[in-house]
Amino acid sequence: MHLIAGGSMRLRDRLLSLCGAIVIGAGMASASLAATAAVRSGDTLQLGETVYRLDGIDAPEVDQLCIDDHADPWSCGVEAREQLTRLIAGRAVRCDDLGPDKPLKSRRLGLCTVDGDKLSLNQQMARAGYAVSADPAVKYRAKDDIAAAKEALRGIWKGCFVAPGEFRTDKKDGSLLGASCRSDRDREIRDVLFPDAPSAPPGCSIKGKFAVRARVTGNIGIYHLQGCPSYPATTEPDRWFCSEDDARASGFRRAFNCRVPKK
Template sequence: MRRLIVMVLGLSLAAPALAAEAVVKDGDTLQLGDKVFRLEGVDAPELDQRCVNQFADPSACGLEARDALVKLIGGRSVTCRDLGPDPVFKGRRLGTCAIAGETDSLSRRLVQDGFALNAAASGKDRFAGDETKAKDERKGLWQGCFVAPNDFRRWDKDAPLRGAACREDKHSELIEAMFPDQPAMLPGCTIKGKLARRARITGNVGVYQLRGCPSYASLTKPNRWFCSEDDARAAGYRKAYNCRIKLTP
């Protein structure tokens, strides 16, 4: 993963200003020290999400969204306000962040550039106009074909297709590209995730397997690939019961 130095000028209203090395984990998530912040009000593709580009070729849009955030920050200082625990992604915080000296938040900038969708919070569609403009101008994801990140997380093959390159006569091929039976592993992201109804008993959406666990090799059709156990847990996956020892993926 790419690293950059981000000056954090206030992680919460009460917290003092501090400097921290930050990691852009995905298109809408930043790690600052021991805290992981998800940008509030938006939803960007998951790191392992797949889309189709304007040339009808499969694309790693999750990586493209991450790289867009890295480029947007460009090593400049960022101000973040801690909004408290993320109600959706376990172990993460919600943050309102902006490049120092700029009035627009990173959330708005990502939507304007077409690499994130407006995610209404408490009934507020603050970035809906920005999303419509990005769609009309075919920016970022909108020049290709994709499903909303939430639909990808739910592995919903009936989800509506979005983008200028979506074709009804190619619907089956597009869905197959976005939800492959055997998704390719991302470099360095060896943890397999599988959606599982039994996991809902413990409030999760699926289970994950680490390399070296008894069932790792037999899980030939994972839905997701994760780079760390923290990422897997944040997405709502729990470690498989036959994989309880601490392993390094």
Template sequence: MRILPLLFLLLTSPVLAAEAIVKDGDTIQIGNVAYNLAGVDAPEIDQPCVDEHADNWACGVEARDRLVKLVGKRDVRCEELGEDKAEKGRRAALCTIAGEAISLNQAVIQSGFGVSVEAPAKAKFQADETVAKDKRQGLWRGCFVAPADFRSKSADSALLGGSCAPDKEKALRAALFPVDLPRPDGCNIRAKQVRRAKLTGNVGVYLIPQCQNYATQPKPDRWFCSEDDARAAGYRKALNCQASSSRK
């Protein structure tokens, strides 16, 4: 009978890792578990933004690189807060680095490279977002859309940031939702939103280079760096793909 309390303790205790792998601006993988920073939604790795000079900006790549710098090679401890609501198979967590006074979650919001989203009380960062917005930190210095709006391709969504000139709205939306979405380095998985995929609870389908029609598929709606990332975002592998392994 003592096994159950011990098992509960193991499942609910923070996880300590000597090395954490940063997957994107708000996702850290420790061992075989991918943790999304609770209360934070950072740009997707393939998400474009516009900077303060009205130039195209790979903000999703920079958000990932900023989190890499925040983590460095230090130990990361993540406290699980339940299943992540936005991405399949991932856990929401409050993550900290040894010796730091604030969590990684809060640090990302303070840097301006993530927006605050609904989360448990210990992972609410609206006040930090307001400060970052007022100081035009990170994303807030340019023009962008909320990551959730980018994922859903809501082209009429609110424009955020201090450089969203009203008279340039059409050009800004074209840059934030480009017809030909740039491919981030190392991310060669093509994904397309497909209405019929929603019947099985998916957003769309993805293709890896080994798929028969990979080269002829229409311009992708999303780019992913691994099949795990594509599945977490709600995409399934196209049925005509050959069985193969992908880079995790």
């Protein structure tokens, strides 16, 4: 009888200890299991059902254009996405979950690392020159790595571009960044960076249009899905998005004539 009681007490103590550890860990950053990643953009990837934005950096949007070091238009947003894909190279990825992403609460901030690598993907993208610093950062402060990439003229820093945040808000008079910017070609450069009829990047079919009426709902624009009555009529979109999450994170809402897609 005493042996049974003693065993029950030890079992209860173990369970209480385990529950305490779970409660303590609930408020801390959690690491996901290693999984195959689907790259969404130069700073966003998906592991299973969870979408992570890489903490501390802001990469060009997939539909964003830059100017390269030869003064030619360059799909730097597509290149940033491909750079992240190359860094992962089909290997498993783990992400420390740092909490919800402010622009889109359904998306998470992450410090993500490929199995076998010492440096995080966040740091590798910053060092490769495919991002600017995103403040406030939760864990990874990218400024030093980005400053080094800028000095070495890596990635987008060898050309001319506007910060991704200014591209998202259509700030055509924003600061020009990069070694190839020329004050005597300011107008021509901005015409390239903000084209009147941008081309759709590969895999991106959602049309976005800046609209004053969208401000009623706290947005800056409206997006149109294929199959929506407004889709064919939106002949000159201002933005192209690869997913509804991307559109919402950029401050766009779905057109009211678009029905919710059936799952």
